[in-house]
Ligand SMILES: NC(=O)C1=CN([C@@H]2O[C@H](COP(=O)(O)OP(=O)(O)OC[C@H]3O[C@@H](n4cnc5c(N)ncnc54)[C@H](O)[C@@H]3O)[C@@H](O)[C@H]2O)C=CC1
């Protein structure tokens with residue numbers, strides 16, 4: 001091991017996503033096959049023993065890149081020196097709930113964690129919020145961390161992005177590897193808008209290849225936007241391995257960059273682009289270079305897309321008002 005280990009803090013380490021995530025971080029999928037990691041696991045006190053069990057299993061894998069594991073129930077300890085923070089720990093929704101129903105329950109978790117990041121994390125900290133409602137939880141954590149550049153707080157819409165890639169590949173009989181420039185706009189919720197108008201399949205415009213507006217409006221968009229609920233219905237528990245996979249993808253792209261000619265979707269603080277009010281944490285098409293992301297500019301937004309982006313952004317605005325009302329930001 002020649003490189004300095006990177007400190008990766010994972011909250012909710014004993015949960016279902018944690019169990020699917022930690023082994024992939026420790027085996028090099030998050031940061032790269034040559035980057036050693038120190039894992040810092042944050043859990044609530046009653047779940048510490050379960051987290052210890054997971055740590056024992058991590059030991060038993062003898063991962064060459066896993067330099068150390070520390071477990072704590074104190075955010076000030078778990079975020080100390082963190083370079084990457086994956087905020088997963090939160091209550092998941094169950095059947096019949098919308099993610100927004102979790103605002104009050106989960107909002108209280110993200111304020112103290114934001115403060116602990118502010119006070120203890122490394123200067124280059126990158127934060128991904130997975131716990132739902134992810135966009136607004138990211139806003140809460142960010143508001144509690146005024147000394148950390150706002151753009152370091154991001155929310156996960158990569159699972160939605162991956163779901164959209166898969167559905168589009170199936171419909172068109174293509175490979176996901178041939179699809180580029182797909183975008184998830186807005187909130188990680190049922191109002192999100194998966195946009196294929198700028199996407200390409202093997203170099204051809206995806207909307208033209210599909211050429212089926214009814215499928216787009218009545219099948220593709222609702223299938224992607226409501227996939228989380230469909231998984232809960234089928235599995236009796238919310239998505240875990242696919243969520244962990246998307247978290248790996250999100251951070252890997254943030255650190256290592258997007259491929260030439262392609263972009264990805266990330267929930268990031270709006271700079272006002274595309275009419276999204278400044279400061280809202282909304283999903284955008286982004287390219288990443290040298291560890292920094294930029295919103296893809298200059299895309300023409302047709303009326304079909306505009307209405308849907310506006311609806312999701314309206315929901316984000318209402319969530320921001322709700323957490324203001326709760327004193328969380
Ligand atoms: N953004 C996205 O695309 C997705 C988000 N999610 C969300 O991820 C979150 C976690 O899901 P699961 O792992 O399935 O839930 P889980 O219930 O299996 O695990 C959550 C873990 O968080 C821990 N936890 C609770 N409060 C904590 C705190 N203050 N500090 C540290 N840990 C704490 C719990 O003890 C538990 O071990 C949920 O909010 C879920 O809705 C899930 C799938 C996709």
Ligand SMILES: O=C([O-])CC(=O)C(=O)O
Pocket residue numbers: 092093099132159227228229231238239243
């Ligand atoms: O739907 C949920 O509650 C879990 C989640 O965010 C997803 O699978 O997209």
